[in-house]
Amino acid sequence: MQSHSYADKNYGALLDPEDLPRQWYNIVPDLPEKLEPMLNPHTHEAMGSKDFEALFPKELVKQQFSQESWWDIPEQVWDAYRRLPRPSPLVRAKRLEEYLKTPAKIYYKAEQFTPVGSMKPNSALPQAFYAKKQGLSLAISETGAGQWGSALAMSCSWFRLPARIYMVRVSSRQKPGRKILMETYGAQVIESPSANTKVGKRFLTEDPNHPGSLGIAISEAIEDTFASQNSRYLLASAFNYALGHQTIIGLETLKQFELLDIIPDVMCGCIGGGSNYSGFIYPFVRKKLRKKIDTEFVACEPKAVPSTTKGQFTYDYADTAEQTPLVKMYTVGHDFANPPIHAGGLRYHGKAPSLSLLIHKKIVKSIAYPQTKVFEAAKIFAMTEGVITAPESSHGLRYAIDEALRCKKTGEKKVIAFNNCGHGLLDLSAYDEYNKGKLVDWEPKEIALKQYVTSN
Numbered sequence: 310m311q312s313h314s315y316a317d318k319n320y321g322a323l324l325d326p327e328d329l330p331r332q333w334y335n336i337v338p339d340l341p342e343k344l345e346p347m348l349n350p351h352t353h354e355a356m357g358s359k360d361f362e363a364l365f366p367k368e369l370v371k372q373q374f375s376q377e378s379w380w381d382i383p384e385q386v387w388d389a390y391r392r393l394p395r396p397s398p399l400v401r402a403k404r405l406e407e408y409l410k411t412p413a414k415i416y417y418k419a420e421q422f423t424p425v426g427s428m429k430p431n432s433a434l435p436q437a438f439y440a441k442k443q444g445l446s447l448a449i450s451e452t453g454a455g456q457w458g459s460a461l462a463m464s465c466s467w468f469r470l471p472a473r474i475y476m477v478r479v480s481s482r483q484k485p486g487r488k489i490l491m492e493t494y495g496a497q498v499i500e501s502p503s504a505n506t507k508v509g510k511r512f513l514t515e516d517p518n519h520p521g522s523l524g525i526a527i528s529e530a531i532e533d534t535f536a537s538q539n540s541r542y543l544l545a546s547a548f549n550y551a552l553g554h555q556t557i558i559g560l561e562t563l564k565q566f567e568l569l570d571i572i573p574d575v576m577c578g579c580i581g582g583g584s585n586y587s588g589f590i591y592p593f594v595r596k597k598l599r600k601k602i603d604t605e606f607v608a609c610e611p612k613a614v615p616s617t618t619k620g621q622f623t624y625d626y627a628d629t630a631e632q633t634p635l636v637k638m639y640t641v642g643h644d645f646a647n648p649p650i651h652a653g654g655l656r657y658h659g660k661a662p663s664l665s666l667l668i669h670k671k672i673v674k675s676i677a678y679p680q681t682k683v684f685e686a687a688k689i690f691a692m693t694e695g696v697i698t699a700p701e702s703s704h705g706l707r708y709a710i711d712e713a714l715r716c717k718k719t720g721e722k723k724v725i726a727f728n729n730c731g732h733g734l735l736d737l738s739a740y741d742e743y744n745k746g747k748l749v750d751w752e753p754k755e756i757a758l759k760q761y762v763t764s765n
């Protein structure tokens with residue numbers, strides 16, 4: 310059959326929907342070193358797949374421990390992707406280049422067009438599908454700013470699976486938009502900390518108006534999952550399977566750049582747990598590890614939560630209440646007091662183990678930005694390209710702009726690509742603060758990390 314893909318260096322590339330990939334890529338077997346196992350929080354013994362099946366759907370546990378490079382995308386998930394719709398466009402930001410007067414070329418992957426406005430359905434859809442297929446009757450999760458919660462609520466409603474979501478209280482009060490979105494999709498939303506769980510009650514006794522945190526919400530969701538019949542916990546990021554699902558982004562991007570006959574020189578994006586950026590770059594990292602390309606990878610994080618730039622690559626808990634396994638990753642500590650910056654999706658203390666390893670091995674670089682610099686970039690992008698980027702995505706955009714400005718000085722014609730993982734139309738209050746000059750920066754003075762595992 311004839312392909313209806315479209316590519317033009319001036320505009321970007323659109324794939325024929327029939328060219329939507331049929332498999333996800335799993336980087337684990339290609340990593341330069343074996344990933345350290347997750348450890349039981351009490352005994353510090355390595356945990357295996359059996360230890361996770363009471364908490365997560367079976368198929369996701371299988372993917373988590375998989376040593377296979379490619380996972381088939383189930384037909385029903387492929388169909389759901391098509392209806393998001395996917396493939397998403399790769400767009401050339403020509404007006405931005407002209408504004409910057411740079412010889413560099415800037416392309417971005419447009420993940421902001423999903424119904425919920427972010428890339429999160431790429432993993433929420435398969436997770437809801439596998440949970441439903443296993444015959445479960447309830448999905449439980451947590452959400453910070455609400456991007457994961459709204460993607461999960463939508464995905465669960467597509468596959469007719471009830472969902473209960475713990476939402477960080479301060480986020481649900483400050484930005485009620487995504488809470489309304491989740492409820493519109495039919496999910497039950499509970500402000501965290503809540504009186505539903507022991508963990509929640511503990512924090513509420515300390516402070517009846519406790520603002521909550523992602524770490525506390527995770528603890529609540531896990532406790533609730535163990536207490537609720539026939540339910541499982543669905544997790545947004547950091548785990549191997551979530552990163553694997555997100556490679557749909559990078560696999561499409563790879564085909565799009567091939568159609569354009571371009572190898573990008575630089576690929577940047579933001580990291581919260583690491584799923585969107587890993588999904589964007591891993592198919593390219595695979596080629597770099599095989600010495601087929603020499604693309605530079607730059608992960609961007611907020612100065613307020615500097616896991617990879619000021620934290621350590623060590624074992625830490627994934628949640629605040631120390632219920633989860635110990636995970637070897639870049640972290641600023643699970644009891645880190647996350648500051649109220651607007652990029653809610655980047656306010657997580659840890660980063661995905663595989664991405665952490667690649668940063669530790671210097672295959673991926675990382676950089677941190679204060680939020681005023683990030684919003685300055687977002688404003689330039691809005692005025693030139695018209696797109697209101699999510700506060701999270703704007704971190705990757707900041708690097709793209711800085712790199713393009715360096716090219717202006719050196720005359721280099723680099724091709725820069727960033728992942729526009731979401732739009733900011735439900736974060737307009739943040740833009741309002743920036744426009745009024747009220748946005749402030751925040752940086753931790755020192756990061757005190759405990760060592761939980763002393764071997765190796």
Ligand SMILES: *Cc1c(COP(=O)(O)O)cnc(C)c1O
Binds near residue numbers: 585731732
């Ligand atoms: C959730 C989210 C993030 C952060 O999560 P990752 O796992 O690092 O991708 C970043 N951007 C957007 C738009 C998000 O919704």
